[in-house]
Amino acid sequence: MRIATWNVNSLKARLSRVEQWLTETSPDIVCLQETKLSDDAFPAMAFSTLGYEAVHHGEGRWNGVAILSRLGISDVVDGFAAGIEPDTEARLLTASCGGIRVATVYVPNGRELGHPMYHHKLTWLARLRQHLEATADSTTDVVVCGDFNVAPDDRDVWDATACHGGTHVSEAERSALGSLMEWGLVDVLRLRHQEPGLFSWWDYRAGNFHRHLGMRIDLLLASAPLAQRLSWVLIDRNARKGKLPSDHAPVVAEFS
Protein backbone atom coordinates (compact mmCIF):
# COMPACT_ATOMS: atom_id res chain seq x y z
CA MET A 1 0.00 0.00 0.00
CA ARG A 2 1.43 3.31 -1.16
CA ILE A 3 0.47 6.53 0.63
CA ALA A 4 1.46 10.06 -0.40
CA THR A 5 1.07 13.62 0.83
CA TRP A 6 1.55 16.79 -1.18
CA ASN A 7 0.92 20.46 -0.59
CA VAL A 8 0.04 21.44 -4.16
CA ASN A 9 -0.31 25.22 -3.59
CA SER A 10 -3.49 25.60 -5.68
CA LEU A 11 -4.95 22.49 -7.26
CA LYS A 12 -6.31 24.66 -10.07
CA ALA A 13 -2.81 25.83 -10.99
CA ARG A 14 -1.32 22.37 -10.39
CA LEU A 15 -3.90 19.92 -11.76
CA SER A 16 -2.00 18.80 -14.84
CA ARG A 17 1.16 18.23 -12.82
CA VAL A 18 -0.78 16.33 -10.16
CA GLU A 19 -2.41 14.13 -12.80
CA GLN A 20 0.96 13.40 -14.37
CA TRP A 21 2.50 12.64 -10.99
CA LEU A 22 -0.32 10.28 -10.00
CA THR A 23 0.17 8.37 -13.24
CA GLU A 24 3.91 8.07 -12.67
CA THR A 25 3.78 7.32 -8.93
CA SER A 26 0.62 5.25 -8.60
CA PRO A 27 -0.16 5.88 -4.93
CA ASP A 28 -3.19 4.15 -3.39
CA ILE A 29 -4.00 7.00 -0.99
CA VAL A 30 -3.09 10.65 -1.54
CA CYS A 31 -3.49 13.53 0.89
CA LEU A 32 -3.48 16.99 -0.69
CA GLN A 33 -3.20 20.37 0.98
CA GLU A 34 -3.70 23.97 -0.14
CA THR A 35 -6.12 23.13 -2.93
CA LYS A 36 -7.39 26.73 -2.69
CA LEU A 37 -10.72 25.56 -4.11
CA SER A 38 -14.35 25.57 -3.09
CA ASP A 39 -15.94 22.12 -2.93
CA ASP A 40 -17.91 23.00 -6.09
CA ALA A 41 -14.70 23.63 -8.04
CA PHE A 42 -12.93 20.43 -6.91
CA PRO A 43 -12.03 18.37 -10.03
CA ALA A 44 -13.41 15.04 -8.82
CA MET A 45 -13.90 13.80 -12.38
CA ALA A 46 -10.22 14.17 -13.22
CA PHE A 47 -9.33 11.91 -10.28
CA SER A 48 -12.16 9.49 -11.02
CA THR A 49 -10.69 9.04 -14.50
CA LEU A 50 -7.42 8.00 -12.86
CA GLY A 51 -9.19 5.50 -10.61
CA TYR A 52 -9.53 7.54 -7.43
CA GLU A 53 -12.46 8.27 -5.22
CA ALA A 54 -11.99 11.68 -3.69
CA VAL A 55 -13.26 13.87 -0.87
CA HIS A 56 -12.51 17.54 -0.47
CA HIS A 57 -12.94 20.06 2.32
CA GLY A 58 -12.46 23.53 0.92
CA GLU A 59 -13.38 27.13 1.38
CA GLY A 60 -12.33 28.72 -1.91
CA ARG A 61 -9.56 31.20 -1.80
CA TRP A 62 -7.19 29.75 0.77
CA ASN A 63 -6.47 26.43 2.47
CA GLY A 64 -8.47 23.40 1.30
CA VAL A 65 -7.56 19.72 1.82
CA ALA A 66 -8.44 16.51 0.00
CA ILE A 67 -8.04 12.75 0.16
CA LEU A 68 -7.85 10.55 -2.94
CA SER A 69 -8.16 6.79 -2.57
CA ARG A 70 -8.15 3.68 -4.72
CA LEU A 71 -9.18 1.67 -1.65
CA GLY A 72 -12.53 3.29 -0.91
CA ILE A 73 -13.47 6.24 1.28
CA SER A 74 -15.83 6.14 4.26
CA ASP A 75 -16.55 7.84 7.59
CA VAL A 76 -15.54 11.29 6.38
CA VAL A 77 -15.12 14.08 8.93
CA ASP A 78 -14.60 17.71 7.86
CA GLY A 79 -12.40 19.56 10.33
CA PHE A 80 -12.17 18.65 13.99
CA ALA A 81 -14.37 15.95 15.53
CA ALA A 82 -17.54 16.91 17.38
CA GLY A 83 -16.85 18.39 20.80
CA ILE A 84 -13.65 20.18 19.74
CA GLU A 85 -13.69 23.91 19.06
CA PRO A 86 -14.44 24.10 15.31
CA ASP A 87 -11.94 25.45 12.80
CA THR A 88 -13.13 28.46 10.80
CA GLU A 89 -10.76 27.37 8.01
CA ALA A 90 -10.56 24.22 5.83
CA ARG A 91 -7.37 22.62 7.13
CA LEU A 92 -8.28 19.09 8.19
CA LEU A 93 -10.12 16.18 6.61
CA THR A 94 -10.32 12.64 7.96
CA ALA A 95 -11.57 9.48 6.28
CA SER A 96 -11.14 5.71 6.36
CA CYS A 97 -9.40 4.23 3.31
CA GLY A 98 -8.57 0.54 2.98
CA GLY A 99 -8.77 -0.01 6.74
CA ILE A 100 -6.59 3.00 7.62
CA ARG A 101 -7.86 6.12 9.38
CA VAL A 102 -6.31 8.87 7.24
CA ALA A 103 -6.09 12.56 8.14
CA THR A 104 -4.84 15.23 5.75
CA VAL A 105 -3.67 18.34 7.60
CA TYR A 106 -2.61 21.85 6.72
CA VAL A 107 -1.33 23.32 9.97
CA PRO A 108 -1.55 27.13 10.27
CA ASN A 109 1.70 28.84 9.27
CA GLY A 110 1.96 31.03 12.37
CA ARG A 111 3.25 34.12 10.56
CA GLU A 112 5.81 35.14 13.20
CA LEU A 113 6.71 34.36 16.78
CA GLY A 114 4.27 36.00 19.18
CA HIS A 115 1.74 36.83 16.47
CA PRO A 116 -1.88 35.85 17.29
CA MET A 117 -1.65 33.34 14.43
CA TYR A 118 1.38 31.77 16.09
CA HIS A 119 -0.62 31.09 19.25
CA HIS A 120 -3.43 29.84 17.04
CA LYS A 121 -0.97 27.41 15.43
CA LEU A 122 -0.01 25.98 18.83
CA THR A 123 -3.61 25.54 19.99
CA TRP A 124 -4.52 24.10 16.58
CA LEU A 125 -1.90 21.37 17.04
CA ALA A 126 -3.30 20.64 20.52
CA ARG A 127 -6.78 20.34 19.01
CA LEU A 128 -5.41 17.97 16.37
CA ARG A 129 -4.29 15.64 19.15
CA GLN A 130 -7.77 15.85 20.69
CA HIS A 131 -9.19 15.07 17.27
CA LEU A 132 -7.08 11.90 17.02
CA GLU A 133 -8.22 10.79 20.43
CA ALA A 134 -11.83 11.30 19.30
CA THR A 135 -11.56 9.67 15.88
CA ALA A 136 -9.24 6.68 16.32
CA ASP A 137 -8.06 4.25 18.98
CA SER A 138 -4.98 2.12 19.52
CA THR A 139 -6.42 -0.77 17.50
CA THR A 140 -6.76 1.38 14.36
CA ASP A 141 -4.02 1.92 11.79
CA VAL A 142 -3.68 5.69 11.50
CA VAL A 143 -1.88 7.99 9.09
CA VAL A 144 -1.71 11.73 9.74
CA CYS A 145 0.07 13.54 6.97
CA GLY A 146 0.40 16.92 5.39
CA ASP A 147 2.03 20.29 5.75
CA PHE A 148 2.76 20.72 9.46
CA ASN A 149 4.63 24.01 9.04
CA VAL A 150 7.04 22.69 11.68
CA ALA A 151 10.54 21.35 11.04
CA PRO A 152 10.88 18.58 13.67
CA ASP A 153 14.56 19.17 14.43
CA ASP A 154 17.62 21.06 13.23
CA ARG A 155 18.45 18.41 10.61
CA ASP A 156 15.25 19.51 8.91
CA VAL A 157 16.35 23.06 8.04
CA TRP A 158 19.19 24.29 5.82
CA ASP A 159 20.76 26.40 8.57
CA ALA A 160 19.56 26.23 12.16
CA THR A 161 21.30 29.51 13.04
CA ALA A 162 19.71 31.36 10.13
CA CYS A 163 16.29 29.96 11.02
CA HIS A 164 16.54 30.65 14.74
CA GLY A 165 13.97 33.18 15.90
CA GLY A 166 11.53 32.39 13.12
CA THR A 167 8.50 30.17 13.01
CA HIS A 168 8.66 26.44 12.12
CA VAL A 169 11.64 25.79 14.43
CA SER A 170 10.65 27.22 17.83
CA GLU A 171 10.64 25.01 20.90
CA ALA A 172 6.91 25.59 21.39
CA GLU A 173 6.09 24.46 17.86
CA ARG A 174 8.33 21.41 18.11
CA SER A 175 6.85 20.59 21.50
CA ALA A 176 3.30 20.87 20.13
CA LEU A 177 4.25 18.50 17.30
CA GLY A 178 5.90 16.21 19.87
CA SER A 179 2.70 16.10 21.93
CA LEU A 180 0.77 15.10 18.85
CA MET A 181 3.25 12.32 18.06
CA GLU A 182 3.18 11.09 21.66
CA TRP A 183 -0.39 10.03 20.96
CA GLY A 184 1.36 7.21 19.09
CA LEU A 185 2.63 8.39 15.75
CA VAL A 186 5.97 7.80 14.04
CA ASP A 187 7.66 10.16 11.53
CA VAL A 188 8.23 7.41 8.99
CA LEU A 189 10.85 9.23 6.94
CA ARG A 190 13.18 9.16 9.95
CA LEU A 191 12.72 5.40 10.30
CA ARG A 192 14.75 4.98 7.12
CA HIS A 193 16.74 8.18 6.66
CA GLN A 194 18.63 10.01 9.40
CA GLU A 195 20.73 12.46 7.45
CA PRO A 196 20.21 16.23 7.48
CA GLY A 197 19.14 18.17 4.42
CA LEU A 198 16.10 16.12 3.38
CA PHE A 199 13.72 18.93 2.56
CA SER A 200 10.12 18.99 1.34
CA TRP A 201 9.62 22.76 0.90
CA TRP A 202 11.70 25.51 -0.67
CA ASP A 203 10.64 29.14 -0.93
CA TYR A 204 9.98 30.16 -4.52
CA ARG A 205 12.11 33.24 -3.99
CA ALA A 206 15.81 33.74 -4.57
CA GLY A 207 16.44 30.40 -6.24
CA ASN A 208 16.21 28.65 -2.88
CA PHE A 209 15.43 25.24 -4.39
CA HIS A 210 18.58 25.25 -6.49
CA ARG A 211 20.61 26.51 -3.54
CA HIS A 212 19.28 23.70 -1.33
CA LEU A 213 17.76 26.19 1.11
CA GLY A 214 14.69 24.31 2.30
CA MET A 215 12.91 22.73 5.21
CA ARG A 216 11.28 19.38 5.91
CA ILE A 217 7.82 20.44 7.05
CA ASP A 218 5.69 17.91 5.14
CA LEU A 219 5.43 14.82 7.29
CA LEU A 220 3.89 11.40 6.97
CA LEU A 221 3.10 10.17 10.46
CA ALA A 222 1.88 6.60 11.03
CA SER A 223 0.70 4.68 14.08
CA ALA A 224 3.44 2.39 15.38
CA PRO A 225 2.14 -1.01 14.15
CA LEU A 226 1.61 0.43 10.68
CA ALA A 227 5.01 2.14 10.75
CA GLN A 228 6.58 -1.27 11.41
CA ARG A 229 5.25 -2.35 8.02
CA LEU A 230 7.08 0.48 6.22
CA SER A 231 8.88 -0.80 3.13
CA TRP A 232 10.35 2.48 1.87
CA VAL A 233 9.76 6.22 2.03
CA LEU A 234 11.03 9.14 -0.03
CA ILE A 235 10.61 12.81 -0.75
CA ASP A 236 10.06 13.23 -4.48
CA ARG A 237 12.29 16.24 -5.23
CA ASN A 238 11.73 15.75 -8.94
CA ALA A 239 8.18 17.02 -8.47
CA ARG A 240 9.64 20.37 -7.30
CA LYS A 241 11.52 20.79 -10.60
CA GLY A 242 10.42 21.98 -14.01
CA LYS A 243 7.57 24.21 -15.09
CA LEU A 244 4.98 25.55 -12.64
CA PRO A 245 5.94 23.43 -9.64
CA SER A 246 4.39 23.66 -6.21
CA ASP A 247 6.81 25.03 -3.63
CA HIS A 248 6.43 21.66 -1.83
CA ALA A 249 7.55 18.19 -2.90
CA PRO A 250 5.42 15.10 -2.20
CA VAL A 251 6.33 12.53 0.45
CA VAL A 252 5.58 8.92 -0.50
CA ALA A 253 5.67 5.81 1.68
CA GLU A 254 5.07 2.14 0.87
CA PHE A 255 3.69 -0.23 3.50
CA SER A 256 3.52 -4.00 3.20
Added chain:
DNA sequence: ATGGTCGAGTATCGA
Protein backbone atom coordinates in the same frame (compact mmCIF):
# COMPACT_ATOMS: atom_id res chain seq x y z
C1' DA B 1 20.31 47.57 -3.06
C1' DT B 2 18.52 43.16 3.37
C1' DG B 3 15.13 41.73 -1.93
C1' DG B 4 14.50 37.96 -4.76
C1' DT B 5 8.34 34.40 -6.36
C1' DC B 6 4.29 32.47 -6.54
C1' DG B 7 -1.21 32.20 -6.45
C1' DA B 8 -5.21 34.25 -5.03
C1' DG B 9 -7.49 38.12 -7.87
C1' DT B 10 -6.85 42.76 -10.11
C1' DA B 11 -4.80 45.86 -4.87
C1' DT B 12 -2.63 43.66 -1.91
C1' DC B 13 -2.23 39.70 1.13
C1' DG B 14 -0.45 35.27 2.58
C1' DA B 15 3.13 31.93 2.35
